[in-house]
Amino acid sequence: MSPGARASVDEQAIVEGVIQRVSDYLTDPPRGSDPVISYASPSALAQAFATTVGLALGDRAAVHNEADVLAAVEQVIDYSMQTSHPRFVNQNFAGPDPISVVGDWLGAALNTTGATFEVAPVFTLMESAVLDKLGHLAGYVTSLSGELPPVPPGLFCSGGSMGTLLALQLARHRRQPDVTTKGANGDRLVLFVSESGHYAALKSAALLGIGTDGVVKVKTDHEGAMVPDALDGAIGEALAAGYTPFAVIGTAGTTVTSAFDDLDAIADICESRGLWLHVDGCYGGSAMFSPAHAWRLRGVERSDSCVWNLHKMMGMTQQCTVLLVKNPEQLAACFASRADYLFQTDKLHGEYDSGDRTFQCARRIDVLKLWLTWKVRGDDGFAARIDHAVAMADHTRGRVAASDGAFVPVVSGTFTNVVFAWIPPHLRPLALTPAHDLELPVLDVSVLDADIRAELHGYPPVIKASMQVAGSGMIGFQPVHGLNTFRMICMSPTLQPSDVDALLDTINTAGHDALTAR
Numbered sequence: 001m002s003p004g005a006r007a008s009v010d011e012q013a014i015v016e017g018v019i020q021r022v023s024d025y026l027t028d029p030p031r032g033s034d035p036v037i038s039y040a041s042p043s044a045l046a047q048a049f050a051t052t053v054g055l056a057l058g059d060r061a062a063v064h065n066e067a068d069v070l071a072a073v074e075q076v077i078d079y080s081m082q083t084s085h086p087r088f089v090n091q092n093f094a095g096p097d098p099i100s101v102v103g104d105w106l107g108a109a110l111n112t113t114g115a116t117f118e119v120a121p122v123f124t125l126m127e128s129a130v131l132d133k134l135g136h137l138a139g140y141v142t143s144l145s146g147e148l149p150p151v152p153p154g155l156f157c158s159g160g161s162m163g164t165l166l167a168l169q170l171a172r173h174r175r176q177p178d179v180t181t182k183g184a185n186g187d188r189l190v191l192f193v194s195e196s197g198h199y200a201a202l203k204s205a206a207l208l209g210i211g212t213d214g215v216v217k218v219k220t221d222h223e224g225a226m227v228p229d230a231l232d233g234a235i236g237e238a239l240a241a242g243y244t245p246f247a248v249i250g251t252a253g254t255t256v257t258s259a260f261d262d263l264d265a266i267a268d269i270c271e272s273r274g275l276w277l278h279v280d281g282c283y284g285g286s287a288m289f290s291p292a293h294a295w296r297l298r299g300v301e302r303s304d305s306c307v308w309n310l311h312k313m314m315g316m317t318q319q320c321t322v323l324l325v326k327n328p329e330q331l332a333a334c335f336a337s338r339a340d341y342l343f344q345t346d347k348l349h350g351e352y353d354s355g356d357r358t359f360q361c362a363r364r365i366d367v368l369k370l371w372l373t374w375k376v377r378g379d380d381g382f383a384a385r386i387d388h389a390v391a392m393a394d395h396t397r398g399r400v401a402a403s404d405g406a407f408v409p410v411v412s413g414t415f416t417n418v419v420f421a422w423i424p425p426h427l428r429p430l431a432l433t434p435a436h437d438l439e440l441p442v443l444d445v446s447v448l449d450a451d452i453r454a455e456l457h458g459y460p461p462v463i464k465a466s467m468q469v470a471g472s473g474m475i476g477f478q479p480v481h482g483l484n485t486f487r488m489i490c491m492s493p494t495l496q497p498s499d500v501d502a503l504l505d506t507i508n509t510a511g512h513d514a515l516t517a518r
């Protein structure tokens, strides 16, 4: 097209084309022998898009017609990670609940911000309703009256790391109420989180001016749960050294081993020491939906705040995070700036505005997709999702235990994450440690021969890469107890025993290939 000519693109064709394509994708997602990823190197990706609209925009971005745009959309789908594929067990999220996707789209079409009642009347009340119910599950809200309070027990925010940052600011604010006006008062603040806790604690400490040296990593047990006595000892040491402890983060579902800290024991310590207890339920908070698994968070009701990612186990589109707080009145005290052009005190229903109780100004209305999905699935559907995930993890643990030494658990595990090593035939069987306080005997990495350890350490990256290139499965690996191990995260409601079996077979085959190539 010549420069200056007016383009006529059929916008409606693009809108309908994309909607149809996404609808097809949601009703018939990839599965079985479909690729989990159509692997392409960065340069191959750029070349592929060059056949449609190109990835780069150039000096002067051209107008592309609907056929080329829809062909590019097809490429976007083809080359993206198929997180809805049951054999995507790579991370603490998986494919979305289709209802969440359409809820997200509906919200996007209405494109408003959750900051004020005037532009988000429905979503403001929805947030109250959902936060009230989640707060009830966490034991912060004792009864659900059905009335929707202007100040709900928490807020929606843009992810678990953001929620952690806000919670730690609340913790600091309770200790030093003028921190928001005067800044830090010179106390050398320290907070405590387990060695297996999320790095959001470090990043938050850096941003809050506490510094990463102010994050004390508390010892964990073999499974990755905090040792409460070690916490008490670490607090005592910090006090003796002249530091000011102010908060403890208890993790409910660690990212790698899905271990749960003993929140009741930690709450005892926080109570006796006068410390803020923040629960990182980003991953495992969703266990609260299941009557069979809620016990894992026993003691959460005694915490001061709890962050919870609904975009992880619950299949909400990313992101969907709430920060629950025990004392909601503190939110305004800590975060308000009273912008007079937005939070006018003399407007209709200004007391319902949520925007001045948090850090963000404009805020996505992530509540809509969660509310809609909850109305479609109900409490029972949410519980079933958790129960299925743990059942699939139990199936995986059973297969590992019955593998004649081809796979060995590196942590025992009882929740959704199965952490194991692949053992080549010439090293089978490796002796396991039958620790009586664990469900399964595990590989004791500390007693391994240095040579054997180095050999085992080398397999997961090679096996994973070959599966990634082949598109046969996506599984994560990371060091646990110093040894590279696989981490199968059973979370997708589409994951079936046959997928687990196929994944383990694929790993075994790729392991043999890696062995031959050595």
Ligand SMILES: *Cc1c(COP(=O)(O)O)cnc(C)c1O
Binding pocket: 092, 158, 159, 160, 161, 162, 197, 198, 200, 251, 253, 254, 255, 280, 281, 282, 283, 309, 319, 321
């Ligand atoms: C994912 C995760 C986080 C961080 O959440 P984001 O939404 O990715 O910022 C924090 N803690 C735990 C335990 C997590 O698994």
